[in-house]
Amino acid sequence: MINRNSRNTLRFLTRFHHHQHNPSSQFTSKTVFDENCKQLKRNVLPTENKAFNFFNPLTNFFKNKQLGHGISCGILQKCYYGSMGGAVQRSSRFSELNDDDVRYFEEILGKKNVVQDEDKLSVANIDWMHKYKGSSKLILQPCNTDQVSQILKYCNSRCLAVVPQGGNTGLVGGSVPVFDEVIVSLSSMNNIISFDKVSGILVCEAGCILENIMSFLDNEGFIMPLDLGAKGSCQIGGNVSTNAGGLRLVRYGSLHGNVLGVEAVLANGTVLDMLKTLRKDNTGYDLKHLFIGSEGSLGIVTKVSILTPPKLSSVNVALLACKDYSCCQKLLQEAKRKLGEILSAFEFLDGQSMDLVTNHLEGARNPFSTSHHNFYVLIETTGSDESSDKQKLEAFLLGSMENELIADGVLAQDINQASTFWRIREGISEALMKAGAVYKYDVSIPVENLYNLVEEMRSRLGDAANVIGYGHLGDGNLHLNVSVSQYDEKILSQIEPFVYEWTSKKRGSISAEHGVGLMKANEIFYSQSHETVQMMASIKNLMDPNHILNPYKVLPHSITS
Amino acid sequence: MKIMVTVKRVIDYAVKIRVKPDKTGVVTQNVKMSMNPFCEIALEEALRIRESGLASEVVAVSMGPSQCVDTLRTGLAMGADRGIHVEANDSMYPLFVAKILKKLVEIEKPGLLILGKQAIDDDCNQTGQMVAGLLNWPQGTFASKVVLDKEKQVATVDREVDDGIETLCLNLPAVITTDLRLNQPRYATLPNIMKAKSKPIKKFTPKELNVDIKPDLEIVEVTEPPKRKSGVLVSSVDELIEKLKHEANVI
Numbered sequence: 025m026i027n028r029n030s031r032n033t034l035r036f037l038t039r040f041h042h043h044q045h046n047p048s049s050q051f052t053s054k055t056v057f058d059e060n061c062k063q064l065k066r067n068v069l070p071t072e073n074k075a076f077n078f079f080n081p082l083t084n085f086f087k088n089k090q091l092g093h094g095i096s097c098g099i100l101q102k103c104y105y106g107s108m109g110g111a112v113q114r115s116s117r118f119s120e121l122n123d124d125d126v127r128y129f130e131e132i133l134g135k136k137n138v139v140q141d142e143d144k145l146s147v148a149n150i151d152w153m154h155k156y157k158g159s160s161k162l163i164l165q166p167c168n169t170d171q172v173s174q175i176l177k178y179c180n181s182r183c184l185a186v187v188p189q190g191g192n193t194g195l196v197g198g199s200v201p202v203f204d205e206v207i208v209s210l211s212s213m214n215n216i217i218s219f220d221k222v223s224g225i226l227v228c229e230a231g232c233i234l235e236n237i238m239s240f241l242d243n244e245g246f247i248m249p250l251d252l253g254a255k256g257s258c259q260i261g262g263n264v265s266t267n268a269g270g271l272r273l274v275r276y277g278s279l280h281g282n283v284l285g286v287e288a289v290l291a292n293g294t295v296l297d298m299l300k301t302l303r304k305d306n307t308g309y310d311l312k313h314l315f316i317g318s319e320g321s322l323g324i325v326t327k328v329s330i331l332t333p334p335k336l337s338s339v340n341v342a343l344l345a346c347k348d349y350s351c352c353q354k355l356l357q358e359a360k361r362k363l364g365e366i367l368s369a370f371e372f373l374d375g376q377s378m379d380l381v382t383n384h385l386e387g388a389r390n391p392f393s394t395s396h397h398n399f400y401v402l403i404e405t406t407g408s409d410e411s412s413d414k415q416k417l418e419a420f421l422l423g424s425m426e427n428e429l430i431a432d433g434v435l436a437q438d439i440n441q442a443s444t445f446w447r448i449r450e451g452i453s454e455a456l457m458k459a460g461a462v463y464k465y466d467v468s469i470p471v472e473n474l475y476n477l478v479e480e481m482r483s484r485l486g487d488a489a490n491v492i493g494y495g496h497l498g499d500g501n502l503h504l505n506v507s508v509s510q511y512d513e514k515i516l517s518q519i520e521p522f523v524y525e526w527t528s529k530k531r532g533s534i535s536a537e538h539g540v541g542l543m544k545a546n547e548i549f550y551s552q553s554h555e556t557v558q559m560m561a562s563i564k565n566l567m568d569p570n571h572i573l574n575p576y577k578v579l580p581h582s583i584t585s
Numbered sequence: 586m587k588i589m590v591t592v593k594r595v596i597d598y599a600v601k602i603r604v605k606p607d608k609t610g611v612v613t614q615n616v617k618m619s620m621n622p623f624c625e626i627a628l629e630e631a632l633r634i635r636e637s638g639l640a641s642e643v644v645a646v647s648m649g650p651s652q653c654v655d656t657l658r659t660g661l662a663m664g665a666d667r668g669i670h671v672e673a674n675d676s677m678y679p680l681f682v683a684k685i686l687k688k689l690v691e692i693e694k695p696g697l698l699i700l701g702k703q704a705i706d707d708d709c710n711q712t713g714q715m716v717a718g719l720l721n722w723p724q725g726t727f728a729s730k731v732v733l734d735k736e737k738q739v740a741t742v743d744r745e746v747d748d749g750i751e752t753l754c755l756n757l758p759a760v761i762t763t764d765l766r767l768n769q770p771r772y773a774t775l776p777n778i779m780k781a782k783s784k785p786i787k788k789f790t791p792k793e794l795n796v797d798i799k800p801d802l803e804i805v806e807v808t809e810p811p812k813r814k815s816g817v818l819v820s821s822v823d824e825l826i827e828k829l830k831h832e833a834n835v836i
Contacts (some may be wrong), residue, residue: 242601337615344775391772410617411655421775434772437659438619439599441772 112542112576114203115585118185121161121204125182129164132174137212139163148207151200152193152254153457153464156542158201160187165212169287169295169326175208176324176572177293185575188320190262191233193254195464198319198541199262202576208324210261216240217327225284225301227329230261246332249276253450261325267317269537271450274498275368275406276333279316286312287327291568301329314563319539320574322567338410339368340417341442344424344433345397349475351429352399356471356497358429359403362420366413369404370498371449374478377492380507381448384455388448391434401430401497402449404442452494456507459490463506463519467527468536471500477526478504484518501536524550539578546580557583586640586696586735586757588631590665591686592624592647593677594656595706608806611706620656623701625663625770627763630731631699632664632771639733642666644693648677648685654786661781662773668786669693673798679707681791681798683715688794690720695758697740702727702762713762723755727764733757 129138139145140162149158166172179186185205192199201207210231217227224246228237234255238248250263252270262268264286267279276282285300298312315325346352352372359367375398382390407413417435424430436442456462469477478493481504485491488508495503504523508515524534528550535544535551548557561583564571571584596602597617605612620628631643645660647653648671657668671685690698698720703710717724725731725742729750732741744751745764755761773781791798819825829836 337617339617418778422779425775425779430775433775435662435775435778437662437773438622439597439617440622443599 112202112581115185115571115575117183117571118205118575119183121184121206125178125184126162128178129162129175132178133164133166133171137165137167139165148189148192148209149200151195151197153195153462156197156200156202158187159204160201160207161204163189163207163209165209167212169213169289172208172213172289172324172326173293173295176289176291179206179572180292180570183570183572185572187574188261188265188324190231190259190265191254191257193258194262194266194541195466195538196535196541196543198266198539198574198577202542205575210259210324210326213261213326214259219244220301221245223301223303224332224334225329226332227285227299227301227327228260229327230259230264230325232260234258234260234263241332242335245335247335249282249331249333250279253453260328260330264316264325264328265318265320266539267537269496269499269501271369271371271404271496273496274370279330280313282331283312283316283328284331285327285329286315286325288312288315288323288325290323291570291573295326296323299327299329303331314567317539319541319578321564321578322573324573336406336408338405338407338413339439339442340405340413341436341445342403342417342421342433343391343436343445343448344401344403344421344430345392345395346399346401346429347431348398352401352475352497353471355401355424355429358424359420362423363403363405363416366405366407366416367403367498368406369402371402371495372497373400373402373449373452373494374398374475374492375400376490377452377494378448380459380490380492381451381455384458385447385451388444388451388455390448391445392432395432397431400448402445449494452492452503452505456492456505459507460509461507461511463508463511463516464538465504465506465519465523465534466495466501466536466538467504467523467532467534468499468501469527469530469532471497473530474500474502477502477523480526481506481519481523484522485515488512488515488518499536521547521550527551542577545577546582548578548580587642587644587693588634588640588697588699589644589646589686589690589693589695590624590628590631590660590698591682591700591712592628592645592656592660593621593701593704593706594618594647594649594653595621595704598622598705604807604809608808610804610807618652618655620659621701621704621706623703623705623763623765625701626765626767627699627701627761628660628663628665629768629770630728630761630763631697633768634697634731634733635664639735640697644669644695646671646686646689648673648682650674657786658781659773661784661786662778663771664777665784667784669789670786671789671791671794673791675798675800677798678800678802679709679711679715680801681796682712683719684796685791685794685798686712686716687719688796689789690716696738697733697757698722698760700760700762702764713760717760720758720760722758722760723753724760724762725753725755726762728761729764729766731761731767 144163148163149160164175166175187201187205187207189199189207189209213229213231215229216232219226221244237260241247249272250268250270251272252268264279264283285298287299288296290296314322356370359370375396378390378400381388405413405417421433436445475493478491482491490507492505493502495501506519524547527534533551534547540548561579564579597619600617603612634640635643643665644667645657645665646669647657653670657670661668700713713726714724725744727745728742729745730743738757740755740757740759742753742755742761744753819828
């Protein structure tokens, strides 16, 4: 096939996986789903026959029909739910939705934006990991802040529980209903309001998809200070509400530093306009920080103003192989010193993660195909001078090799190779989903102890599970994942509360960046003192006295019920 | 047997191209440049042939401004043994490249000349064919598979053509241009990057090679292709027929 336009040929054939991540396309249509659920009900083991509200799938039906970009659309017939679901009871303080409510919403939003369609509901009720399933009957799609305000004012007066939802890519069950909460989707509010080319300050609505913002900024010569694997689907409102970390935190810092202003709507409909575009503003209490990371439990974020760094021309990515974890640590120290200001990402993954990705992800291959290594480190540098950055990086890498910190390494020679390396790191979550069920933990521990948790978990579980560890080594953040063929209470009891206790003993955080959501709401005491949590509860009672915003999440049930 | 491979420094294929406001070309300032992907494949094939024992040396050649040395270094880091840089600051049109290559072939005497089928900046797809004509060597273009037979001194090349796959048998020395599915190029590993630093790069100028590269082509204008208009949702079959009749003029 002689294709005259080689650029397009290349783009079609050498798939550019890096930017494709559309978890919502993994959901099945309603009929297939119900079919599976009926089948699952028949196959439930006697031991699982408790008064719990969750299924235990036994078979992983997975037709391997992927569409080129690593997305399996509609054919991924997995449905697992697990963990917390059954232990929570629906609170009696919340009313049930009735037709009058629906009519009222139709009046303020228009019929088109009031969704009761079963297919759309089944998608919105399940989280990305297929772990949590709600039973909401209504999705509302407001188009502006005023509508959000009216919705909340009404729900507050009627005591209707509400779940704000963005891209639904959260990993702790925080973005889906637990029971029949009304879903308020921010997806329609996706306008970029303004961008200042001199300061790099961007103002946009909460429903803008991160990747779309990145494309817009790319045109202007800027980049977003955060980057994560879910960028194709996640929305900036959700990122801000969960204080998302991501791959560039080691260089640009957290959202608490980059978000300059927030517009949020409180539970009673009050609109708090804190949408400043100023770098410095010390006037009173800086309330926007309450909304950054509170996971929608204190208010719905409707607009964000964020400081974006300029796009620098020289980006270099290297993938390195290390023989043990202490080499990775020393490499981090050296990198911070030798690469200094140009270091923009420092990620690590263990040999088991690499195997998982190469086995389950289409098109992913191990650059070190001839040898097996125990650890891999991905380093990215971003600077303004191509030749000097490359020299710096090469000198650092060759020096590290001479000092035996690295066993081997590859340096990306073009953007495509760089994307392939990133795909390996960013694709681990996807590969885990394809491999079966996964128990996912995200902890922050002092760097020297980071990998010990993985090794201890591995020896605890033995052959029962594939334990992998990877994460943002530059920030001391480990993503511990236990991959099993199906969810199993026995395995879970070996993992929890051990993992939380271990983390707590090292004075670490049980949730470095994923947030608390539903999954860890009752475990928050492992990382926060009782007094602190009591203060959080007081603030919650002040800002949302009826507790309609994202109930059952973030704070322990013992405190909020 | 020596293998000569040409590598071209082009705008990285993943970069979004922008046309200069004065329409004389595309923006190349501050834009990431890399080795032409087809040249990477050509070099990879040459390296594989050398590794299988059928060749003794792989020489990488690049023509253009001084930054071409970076591309040559990448080639050396992938595994090429030597580099040749022909320094020229004017645009390198296929015919000039072919003429210079002819002179280099006369100096180096390789048994096989491998090029990428086309460069992604000009999409000419001419250099391989032209140099084969100038040298009077057989050519196998759009190669998707290359098998060498040292004893018989022939190369069997599978070519991707519009009708399917055509298999040719070429007597060596020959010219081969590579297509996408020939192989997957290797990464530049650190040990190889280290070795590459000491590999020699020889410099030539077109004048030394007695090649006149005064351009006989003039680029008049470079514009973007017309933007694709968005689609229109029609509400009924009648409306569709009406639009096909009057707007699209297809029925």
